[in-house]
Amino acid sequence: MQNIQSYIKEHKDRFLNEIIDLLKIPSISADSSYKDDVLKAAASIKISLEKAGCDTVEICETAGYPIVYGEKTINPNLPTVLVYGHYDVQPxxxxxxxxxxxxxxxxxxxELHPEGAIFARGACDDKGQMYMHIKAIEFMTANNKLPCNVKFMIEGEEEVGSANLATFVKNxxxxxxxxxxxxxxxxMIANDVPSITTGLRGLSYVEVEVTGPNRDLHSGLYGxxxxxxxNVLAKMIASLHDENNHITIPGFYDKVENLSDAERAEMAKAPFSLENYKKALNIEAVYGETGYSTNERNSIxxxxxxxxxxxxYTGEGAKTVIASKAYAKISMRLVPNQNWEEITELFQKHFESIAPKAVKVKVTPHHGGQGYVTPINSIGYQAASKAYQQTFGKTPIPQRSGGSIPIVSLFEQELKSKTILMGFGLNSDAIHSPNEHFGVWNYLKGIETIPYFYKYFTELNN
Amino acid sequence: MQNIQSYIKEHKDRFLNEIIDLLKIPSISADSSYKDDVLKAAASIKISLEKAGCDTVEICETAGYPIVYGEKTINPNLPTVLVYGHYDVQPxxxxxxxxxxxxxxxxxxxELHPEGAIFARGACDDKGQMYMHIKAIEFMTANNKLPCNVKFMIEGEEEVGSANLATFVKNxxxxxxxxxxxxxxxxMIANDVPSITTGLRGLSYVEVEVTGPNRDLHSGLYGxxxxxxxNVLAKMIASLHDENNHITIPGFYDKVENLSDAERAEMAKAPFSLENYKKALNIEAVYGETGYSTNERNSIxxxxxxxxxxxxYTGEGAKTVIASKAYAKISMRLVPNQNWEEITELFQKHFESIAPKAVKVKVTPHHGGQGYVTPINSIGYQAASKAYQQTFGKTPIPQRSGGSIPIVSLFEQELKSKTILMGFGLNSDAIHSPNEHFGVWNYLKGIETIPYFYKYFTELNN
Structure with a gap:
């Protein structure tokens, strides 16, 4: 029987080819013209789970894109790990x-990935990271090393707000x-600074439409x-932040948790170079809420x-027109305790209230989700920490992330269990951006680390 | 020999078919993919001028689209009318x-055109209105009624700022x-309220680009x-107007001519219904600079x-991205005495100065032109007024327009002659907008009125 390191060595090329095949499918959930591709990605995941050794694999239909469910039960008395991921990608x-x-x-x-990185939409978010789990299970089942039960729930609507996952989970x-x-x-912070995400921001995403005259007008005759x-939309958007970059929506901060000085001091210990940060983005200065550091601004x-x-008119050249309509997509990242539905309602009310009488305003909520904080004294966190220690040789740093996985707080509410966020990507991997990529080293390191989580989680549960 | 009324009656169908053929050519000067069509429109104008009886017609090459020049000289001692128009159209x-x-x-x-209107891009601006002159000349040459010399200068870059016309005129x-x-x-104000435009606004048209990070970012990780x-562009745009809708660019109003109370009272006599104006645009309220009426806001x-x-991200659905760049096209309508190049420079300096350090700003001037005011005691104006009296049975009202024909002030400077703006379209004809149209009645009324201008202008010059 092989250990994980030698198994990876032997199967590395296949592991890479398989993820590359999956990345070739443009499973863009936000754009309905890619519907067939999204469904193709789901079918592909089903086959991968079967090949990895799951006993039961099904494509569960929803009102939107299906959820791929798989499980391998070795003994009902042993603990069960539920793996969540998504097969859809951003446009x-x-x-x-x-x-x-x-x-x-x-x-x-x-520079950051000297062993190479896979460049493709979804490489890191989330096909590459999700697929690590399938390969880890493959290793464990093939080598009779799965110490507990495992379930997979891989959805296809994460990038559009997981609208149908909640119903599936509830049912x-x-x-x-x-x-x-x-x-x-x-x-995680860096390849030599492993970290585990202990907090996520919530999200409220809305679209606004401002209508002036009933048709486009000549800017000379009507200007x-x-x-x-x-101009009105610009004024309305501008007014949403004050001179300190505080958000001006009444009630917006009412439920925001204020961290103690001690907690903020603890956070400030995470390695961070403002110079490198600015250099990587080619900006002369950072910008944000007065009174908070860069890391605080994008996490707490x-x-x-x-x-x-x-x-x-956005084409070539000039057109002297006053548009009938202007639009914006606006998202708010929320911190734990802020309720996304309440915030969406506060935004809507406020945005409508600041519109001058000369225009009509329509606010359409897209989707949202709650923030989340996970405790670091749970068995799950401890098992993850030990797994990283084993494969990275270092204790991972608990870290709050600025991103959102809105469904995490729903999982806790409906399934009464905690979520462990073992991420192996880097912030610089350009997820949601052009040239998204995922380090080959990171992909393989994830596959290597995951089996140890199962091992320690099962042991700590005894 | 026929009079103009019976000539129009006899040739009405052909007059309509000819303009319809010209309108079928998508001569969009702002979009280089329509280059062949713009050139086709120029060739078509050349043929029309020849058929109308011009002695010399040439397509004069420029660094951009050509100018079609035509002339009919009957006697060098008689006065000469120079007709200007354009064969290009807005996107x-x-x-x-x-x-x-x-x-x-x-x-x-x-409702406003019970005898029908021609719906097409360029119907009113300016193919239809320019073509009236060709048909009027056709009548006068065919019936030996041309009382003076005439020259035509029809360009193909009016909608993109007439960049090459100035050189042509100077040379x-x-x-x-x-x-x-x-x-x-x-x-003009209405079909039963003829008016002659005595003032035009100048124009400065710029494009701005705001660059933040060097790539699109995930709004969770960096937000x-x-x-x-x-957000920064919205804030910058918003700051360009104060709470009274005054423009905040330092020096912007320095040279603005302030009309006397008497002049403003005279202007206020023009027929205008705010209720109808709001109803036509389906708006609950007008919006503009405090202290000025709607007609003042869009003219003086x-x-x-x-x-x-x-x-x-402007596609379907949601994408949680922070863009690397944001853009806007911004135009300023100027009043006589404001120098467009000076205003463009003031804008550029100011816009760059208000950018926060965290972004880079680029301002690219597109084009511009001076405002213009024509005196109503000139022979040209008097001749035009008498022509309208003849065909409308009413004295036309002198009126300042909010639009711009930047080249008019250049004509005065280089050619030392005044311009008479005999427009036959209505503000509601949706120029620069979807469903642009030009009344059949207006088209024919223009053809009818123009020969009287030649008659009176020649007589008053004696």
Whole structure:
């Protein structure tokens, strides 16, 4: 019987080829024209789970894209790990900024990934990270080393708000029963600074539409005399932050947890170079809420960002037009205790209230989710920490992430179990951006670390 | 020999078919993919001028699109009228708001045009209005009624700022020598309220680009910690107007001519219904600079309007991204005495100065032009006024327009002659908008009125 290290060595090329095949499928859940590809990705995951040794694998239909469920039960008296991941990906726009086509994966070396990284949409978020778990199970079943039961729940709507996962979870509590939930959909600080994510931000995502005149107008004949929806939208967006970059929506901060000075001091110990951060983004200065550090701004503080804006003439050259409509997509990252539905409602009310009478405003909520904090004294966290110690030779740092996996707080509520966020990507892997990639080293290190989690989790449960 | 009324009656169908054929050519100067069509429109104008009886017609090459020049000299001692117009058109976007395709002209009745209107991009601006002059000349030459000399200068870059016309005019002062310039590229108050445009606004059109991080970022991992170029652009745009909708660019109003109370009282006499104005645009309230009426806001006051804005994810669904770049197209309508180049520079300096250190800003001037005011005691104006009295049975009202024909002030400077703006379109004809149209009645009324201008202008010059 092999150990995981030699198994990886032997099967490395196949492990890479398999993830590359999966990355070739443009499973973009946000764009309905890719529906067939999203379904193809689900079918592919089903086959992978079967090959990895799951006893039962099914494609569970939902009102949207299906959830791939798989399980391997070795003994009902042993603990059960539920693995969650997603097979859908973000749209690749802006496509012209990719150095290679987003759905034609290539392996290239980078400064941070001297052993090469797989460049493709979804490489890190989340196909690559999700697939590590399937390969880890393959190792354990093939070598009779699976110490407990395992269940998989891989969905296809994470990038569009997991709208149908909640219903599935609520309706399948017995089927999904578990002792711990394991997710790899986050990052770690650096390849030599392993970390485990202990907090996630919540999210409220809305779209706004500002309508002025009932048709596009000539800016000479009407300019200055009617409300220009783009100018008005800019004014409304601008007013959502004050001069200290505090969000001005009444009630927005009411439930925000304020960390103690001691907690903030603890956070500040994580290795961070502002110079490197600015250099990596080619910016002269960071920008954010007065009174908070960069790491605090993107983890323990809520935000409001415009993710997209459009209106009027955006083609080549000039067109002297006053647009009838202007639009923006706006998302708010929330911290634990902020309720996303409440925040969405506060936004909607406030945004409508600040519109001048000369325009009409429509706010359409897209989706959202709660923030989450996991305790570091749980068996799950301890098992994960020991697994990292085994494979990285270092104790991982508990770290709050600025990202959101809205479904995590729902899991806790419905399934009464804690989630452990074992992420192996890096922040610089450009998830949601052009040239997304995932280190080959990271991919294999994930496959190596996961079996140890199962081992220690089962042992600590005895 | 026929009079103009019976000539129109006899040739009405042909007059309509000819303009419809011209409107079928998508001569969009702003979009280089339509280059062949723009050139096709120029060739078509050349043939029309020849058929109308011009002695000399040439296509004059420029660094951009050519200028079609034509002339008919009957006696060098008689006065010369120079007709200016343009054969290029605005882009038709947003194309989905057109009820019929923009380059497949159809005639449909409307409330204001009970005898039908031609719906097509360029119907009113300016193909239809320019073509009236060719048909008027056709009548006069065919019936030996041309009382003076005429020259035509029809360009193909008006909608993109007439960048090459200035050079042409400067290099051809002798060729273009004239006693008055006649342009139909403006509107009148109503079919039963004829008016002549005596003022035009100037224009400065710029494009701005705000760059934050060097790539699109995940809004969870970076949100709150880096400057979001869309939020920053919104803030910068918002700051360009104060709470009274005054423009905040330092020095912007320095040269603005302030009209006397008497002049403003005179202007206020023009028929105008705020209720009808709001109803036509389906708006609950107008919006503009405090202290000025709607008609003042869009004629004697300068403006700043965003004509287009874009950045980030604008597709279907949601994408949690912080864009690397955000863009806007911004135009300022200027009043006489404001120098457009000076204003462009003031804008550029100010816009760069208000950018936070966390972003980079690039301002690219597109084009511009000076405002213009024409005196109503000139022979040209008097001749035009008498022509309208003849065909409308009413004295036309002198009126300042909010639009811009930047080249008009250059004409005065280089050719030392005044321009008469005899426009026959209506503000509601949706120029620059979807469903642009031009009343059949207006088209024919223009053809009818123009020959009287030649008659009176020649008589008053004796």
């Amino acid at each position: 690749p726009d802006p496509i012209n900024l990719w150095d290679s086509p987003p759905f034609e994966p290539v392996i290239k070396k980078t 399948n509590q017995e089927k999904l029963k578990n002792d711990v939930i394991l997710i790899s959909d986050t990052g 200055g005399a009617v409300a220009n929806p783009i 503080r809520p935000t409001l960002d415009v993710n997209g804006i459009w209106g009027g | 038709p976007d947003p194309i989905n708001l057109w009820d019929s395709p923009p380059f497949e002209p159809v005639i449909k009745k409307t 051809n002062q002798e060729k273009l020598k004239n006693d008055v310039i006649l342009i139909s590229d403006t509107g 709150g910690a880096v400057a979001n170029p869309i 006051r300068p403006t700043l309007d965003v004509n287009g804005i874009w950045g980030g």
